[in-house]
Structure formats: structure tokens, C-alpha cells
Amino acid sequence: MRERSSRFSGDHTVKTRMTTELSNPLALIAELTHRCPLHCVYCSNPLEMQSRANELSTETWSRVFKEAAQAGVLQADFTGGEPLARTDILELVRAARAAGLYVNLITSGLPMDEAKLAALVEAGLDHVQLSFQGAREEIANEISGARSHEQKLRVLEWLKQHRIAVTLNFVIHRRNIDQLEEMLAIAESSNATRVEFANVQYYGWAFANRENLLPTREQLNHSVEILKRAQERLKGKIRIQFVVPDYYAKYPKPCMGGWGRKLLLITPSGDALPCHAAQVIPGLAFENVRDKSLREIWEHSPAFQKFRGEAWMQEPCKTCDRRDQDFGGCRCQALLLAGDAAATDPVCSLAPLRPKVDAILAGMNSAPRAEIFVKPNWLYRPNPS
Amino acid sequence: MPPDLTSFPRLAPGCRLNDKSQQPRTLLMPERALRLNGPSLEIVERCDGKHTVQQIITDLQKIYSKAVPQKVESDILGYLALLHEQRALDFT
Numbered sequence: 001m002r003e004r005s006s007r008f009s010g011d012h013t014v015k016t017r018m019t020t021e022l023s024n025p026l027a028l029i030a031e032l033t034h035r036c037p038l039h040c041v042y043c044s045n046p047l048e049m050q051s052r053a054n055e056l057s058t059e060t061w062s063r064v065f066k067e068a069a070q071a072g073v074l075q076a077d078f079t080g081g082e083p084l085a086r087t088d089i090l091e092l093v094r095a096a097r098a099a100g101l102y103v104n105l106i107t108s109g110l111p112m113d114e115a116k117l118a119a120l121v122e123a124g125l126d127h128v129q130l131s132f133q134g135a136r137e138e139i140a141n142e143i144s145g146a147r148s149h150e151q152k153l154r155v156l157e158w159l160k161q162h163r164i165a166v167t168l169n170f171v172i173h174r175r176n177i178d179q180l181e182e183m184l185a186i187a188e189s190s191n192a193t194r195v196e197f198a199n200v201q202y203y204g205w206a207f208a209n210r211e212n213l214l215p216t217r218e219q220l221n222h223s224v225e226i227l228k229r230a231q232e233r234l235k236g237k238i239r240i241q242f243v244v245p246d247y248y249a250k251y252p253k254p255c256m257g258g259w260g261r262k263l264l265l266i267t268p269s270g271d272a273l274p275c276h277a278a279q280v281i282p283g284l285a286f287e288n289v290r291d292k293s294l295r296e297i298w299e300h301s302p303a304f305q306k307f308r309g310e311a312w313m314q315e316p317c318k319t320c321d322r323r324d325q326d327f328g329g330c331r332c333q334a335l336l337l338a339g340d341a342a343a344t345d346p347v348c349s350l351a352p353l354r355p356k357v358d359a360i361l362a363g364m365n366s367a368p369r370a371e372i373f374v375k376p377n378w379l380y381r382p383n384p385s
Numbered sequence: 386m387p388p389d390l391t392s393f394p395r396l397a398p399g400c401r402l403n404d405k406s407q408q409p410r411t412l413l414m415p416e417r418a419l420r421l422n423g424p425s426l427e428i429v430e431r432c433d434g435k436h437t438v439q440q441i442i443t444d445l446q447k448i449y450s451k452a453v454p455q456k457v458e459s460d461i462l463g464y465l466a467l468l469h470e471q472r473a474l475d476f477t
Contacts, residue, residue: 074411074418075418100406126401127415163398165397
């Protein structure tokens with residue numbers, strides 16, 4: 001077409017280059033509230049949560065959506081806690097759509113009914129991401145500390161009535177990783193076009209419950225086989241995304257696509273963070289959207305500058321060929337495992353502290369099976385006031 | 386499999402072009418976005434459930450009249466198949 005030889009060579013998936021040069025943020029993770037009817041033992045919320053009284057107003061969120069779109073953001077992920085706990089959720093969806101954003105709702109499905117779903121679609125919601133804690137009632141309720149599974153299956157049926165994108169998100173760990181076939185069956189009976197099988201990542205509540213969540217190596221290998229076969233079988237119908245637990249990986253994940261490169265997260269009270277868990281890193285000062293514009297924060301906030309680019313890196317990252325692929329891994333994991341947020345992510349096979357991760361895996365994998373498959377004493381996430 | 390020439394491609398639920406006033410024009414999809422320009426934008430704008438694959442081919446052969454018509458056709462079929470595989474497109 002034209003004289004070009006390569007097909008539609010003008011097209012490219014939206015990516016930003018790895019340099020110290022500043023790129024635009026692409027997605028805004030809007031943690032609308034920390035209130036939630038579920039108490040999941042791996043919740044990504046911080047251990048210290050914000051109460052309803054501190055939540056941003058409808059007006060402030062609406063301004064933030066406009067500022068985000070102007071700064072180049074394409075997508076708003078409404079999350080929480082449970083975003084449907086906000087009574088102004090329809091106004092927020094409308095405001096984000098009016099700003100020009102693609103609106104994604106990440107929900108437990110609990111405070112949902114048919115009328116609310118219809119109203120959300122009418123307001124311009126583009127995509128629903130429904131979380132599942134398992135394929136069966138018993139495990140789902142155990143993990144979420146609430147009766148939740150049946151309601152999610154009802155929501156799946158209601159979603160069939162609407163022209164909206166549906167993703168199912170199964171959070172995977174030792175106690176449900178053997179239910180993958182049943183999870184796939186739930187997905188295939190729905191109108192989902194995308195399914196995420198995301199192994200728990202160990203921060204916050206998940207870090208506190210890690211010894212009961214980490215799957216065994218045998219479980220993990222088996223799950224990879226099942227999902228590879230499913231990917232092949234469901235090609236063109238359902239896109240399957242699989243996130244391995246990075247403790248078992250050879251190289252770390254490119255956490256958040258690189259610190260301050262693509263994503264920013266706004267907490268219920270308006271703090272702007274480079275990632276979900278950034279508050280665990282001591283010495284970082286976060287700016288608040290009540291005081292400053294989103295662009296100003298993105299460009300100048302010291303917290304976003306801290307691990308942007310490569311200048312902060314230590315060896316082996318500093319001279320590693322992979323540094324523009326995984327950006328040194330996860331800063332919060334470095335802090336949690338190495339005690340230094342600027343260290344190489346200890347899950348990396350090249351990291352000086354990898355033996356520590358190997359010891360955690362070895363301890364768990366050599367423990368008697370009867371011991372590690374017993375129902376644990378979970379530490380549940382409480383609900384803030 | 387190449388799409389049927391008489392079928393009507395339509396963007397899948399949750400996949401849409403951003404507003405005309407927004408630049409660059411972008412196909413928004415669950416968890417992804419694709420920047421479009423030139424022919425890819427011309428094609429996606431016609432994936433509205435009202436144009437057949439054949440009509441899209443004919444339209445683009447007119448717009449890109451200097452290109453080899455066969456090449457235009459094969460490029461379009463390949464592109465539609467790709468979008469379908471990525472679950473961005475349905476054929477009705």
C-alpha cells in the first residue's frame with residue numbers, strides 16, 4: 001500500500017522508549033476507595049488504609065481525569081477496594097469518559113445488580129474486569145472472607161446482556177492453582193474475551209500471608225502446561241494472560257512497565273504513587289492531586305523521579321543488557337527482600353540476594369505435603385471505616 | 386483463516402476508536418491501545434458492522450489508487466485477521 005513495503009508500518013502498539021527522557025503516562029489507576037465487602041488475604045492495598053472521610057470528592061476526581069487525558073493518559077482503571085462502594089460511581093464513569101478516557105472497572109461484583117450494570121454501561125463504561133477468588137464456592141469464600149462466589153456467577157450472566165468488554169481475573173495461589181480447568185470452564189461459559197490468571201505478587205497483605213500462598217514448583221509446572229494448551233485451543237476466542245509468581249522466575253518482571261514511565265496510581269485520598277505498594281519505601285514523599293496538577297506531579301514529583309531512568313541503579317543492573325527490559329524489577333520487592341529499594345530485585349537470578357529467594361522456595365517445596373495443604377490461619381484484610 | 390468477503394466486520398465490545406478530536410487516533414482495547422494512521426485508520430473506521438469486507442477493499446483501492454490492487458486486498462485481509470485474532474473484531 002502506497003510505496004511502503006512493510007504492511008501498515010505506521011502502526012505500533014503504544015510503547016514508550018527506555019531512556020531518561022520523560023514519556024507520557026498511559027494509564028491512570030484510580031483507587032476510588034479502600035472500602036470493600038471482601039477481605040482477600042492477598043489484597044494489594046496498603047496495610048494502613050484510608051477511611052471514607054479522607055476520600056477525594058467527585059469534583060476532584062473529575063478534574064484529575066481531565067488532567068490525565070491532557071497529559072496523554074488513554075485509560076482509567078477504576079479500582080479500590082471496591083469501586084462500586086462509591087455512591088457517585090456513575091458520575092465518575094461519565095466524567096472519565098467525557099475527558100476522553102477508556103474506562104475500565106475492576107470489581108468484585110458484589111455491590112452489583114442488573115439495574116446498576118445497565119446504568120454503568122449507559123454511562124459509558126468500556127470494560128469490566130471481574131475478579132474471582134477460585135472456581136468453587138468454598139475456596140472463594142475462604143480467600144475473600146465473605147460469601148461472594150455465587151454473586152460473581154450471577155454478574156457473569158448479566159454481563160451477557162451488554163455490549164461491553166469482559167475480562168475475568170483469577171488470582172492464583174497454592175490453594176486454587178489446581179482448579180485451572182474449572183476456571184477455564186467458567187470463562188468459556190461467559191462472554192469474556194480475556195482471562196487473566198495472575199499469580200499473587202508478594203506485597204502488602206500477600207506478603208504477610210506468603211507462606212500459605214506460594215504454590216509448589218510441581219503445581220506451577222502443571223499450571224503452565226494447562227494454560228499453554230488452553231491458549232492454543234481458545235485462540236481467536238479468549239486471550240489468556242498468565243502471570244507467574246516471580247519468585248520462580250529467572251528474571252524479574254518489568255514492574256509497572258518501569259517506575260514513572262507508563263502508569264500512575266492515585267490513592268483514595270489523592271496521593272500520587274508510581275505503584276500500588278510504593279508507600280512501603282521509606283523516605284519517599286508523595287504529592288497530592290488536591291494540591292498539584294497531574295502533569296506537574298508526573299514531571300516533577302521527587303517520588304516519581306527517584307527510580308526513573310537508570311541513574312539510581314546498582315550493579316548488576318547498572319551494566320546489565322536487560323536493564324531496558326525489566327528496569328531492575330520491582331522496587332518494593334527489593335525493599336521487602338533486600339532492605340534496600342535501590343537494590344536489584346532479589347528474584348533476579350543475577351541478583352546477589354537471589355539465594356534468599358531460593359531458600360524460601362526450597363523450604364516450602366521440601367515441607368511435608370500434609371503440612372502445606374492444610375487450611376491456614378489467614379490474616380484477613382479488614383475494612384476501613 | 387482469511388475473513389469472508391461478504392461478512393461485516395465490527396469492532397468487538399469494549400474496542401473503540403478514540404474521539405476524532407484526540408490525536409493521535411488510537412484504537413482503544415481492553416488493556417491495550419493501537420495507534421492508527423493512514424490505511425489502518427481508514428480500515429478501522431469502516432469496521433462498523435455496515436461495510437462488508439469487499440466494500441472496505443473497494444474503498445481503499447480507490448483511496449490508494451497508486452498501489453497494486455491485489456496488494457491492497459491482501460494487506461486488508463491480513464490486517465482484519467490480525468485484529469480478529471486479537472479479539473478486537475467480530476464478523477457478522
